[in-house]
Amino acid sequence: MAKLYTDKDASLDPIKDKTIAVLGYGSQGHAWAQNLRDSGLKVVVGLEREGKSWEQAKKDGFSPMHTEDAVKNSDIIIFLIPDMVQRTVYLERVKPNLRSGNDLVFAHGFNIHYRLIEPPKDVDVYMIAPKGPGPIVREYFVKGGGVPALVAVHQNYSGKALEKALAIAKALGATRAGVIETTFKEETETDLFGEQVDLVGGITQLMRSAFQVLVEAGYQPEIAYYETINEMKMIVDLIYEKGFSGMFKAVSDTAKYGGLTSGKYVIDESVKKRMKEVLEKIKSGEFANQWVEEYGKGVPTLKQGVQELENSLEEKVGREVREISLRGKPKS
């Protein structure tokens, strides 16, 4: 197994006297800023303008400042703004204020790997990539746990980049679980692949298609929602805690037999073949170019997709069904 870093392998010493700028106060930003502060580190929040994030940061006890001021006042600069925004913010606000010996830190390798950001030689460039959504990074930390993370070093000017990456991972709570070392290339390509074919894209489409088949066949939408979408969480929780075999142990033999046979019939080799095409587009940079172009046009495809999803029957039914399910979910 890959080397696993846990709490005992990481120390906050290399960064305890540094000031850390967290740029962005969204999904990851709010979690990092608060976790690092609660771990005793000196954190400033840097934002472009006064708005929703600014207000939220103030509510959480920070005194947010404009991006360039946060950069001027810090040693370590963490990019927790959307991937497509990072290049412009880097060129306009960060680079002009960067000092030799500063650190540029990322939660995902996109901008460095695809060379949208090309840092000068005299800074450290490293990454701590949590393998979970921002709100969970905060929630687990508050409850005494942590979301696992990957660390990677792109540029090691100080010779201490890995130690600092592990220190931040520790302050985030990630070493309470475990941290594995990777490269910017491996993290970027696998993260994009996972979210596209599986975590975000694949699972959504799988559940929606199953829901639609039942509804189109005349079954009640609420029944279809329970069966194809709502129950997924319980199945995934079992996989998360006990693996596929553990999940199989919890379901009936009928489900095991039908699942094994029909599962492989529906998700067959042709699906794997298209997954490989997706991976190739990620590796070649084609996906990155496509996304940059889409962003430049004002994200029309993204907007249309989100709109279609929001207006779908599965979302409408889901809002009603979730109320019922959440009522039964134990509070903890």
Ligand SMILES: NC(=O)C1=CN([C@@H]2O[C@H](COP(=O)(O)OP(=O)(O)OC[C@H]3O[C@@H](n4cnc5c(N)ncnc54)[C@H](O)[C@@H]3O)[C@@H](O)[C@H]2O)C=CC1
């Ligand atoms: N969302 C997640 O759970 C995960 C995100 N990541 C990575 O973390 C980084 C941050 O992602 P998220 O937290 O999802 O970002 P987000 O979309 O939640 O970021 C919102 C923040 O960025 C600021 N922002 C938005 N547009 C801006 C603009 N044009 N100029 C300047 N600031 C702007 C907002 O004011 C807000 O504070 C990305 O590199 C992402 O790939 C990595 C792991 C998981």
Ligand SMILES: CC(=O)[C@](C)(O)C(=O)O
């Ligand atoms: C939450 C996460 O890890 C993702 C899916 O990769 C992301 O939000 O980019």
Ligand SMILES: [Mg+2]
């Ligand atoms: Mg991810």
Ligand SMILES: [Mg+2]
């Ligand atoms: Mg991602």
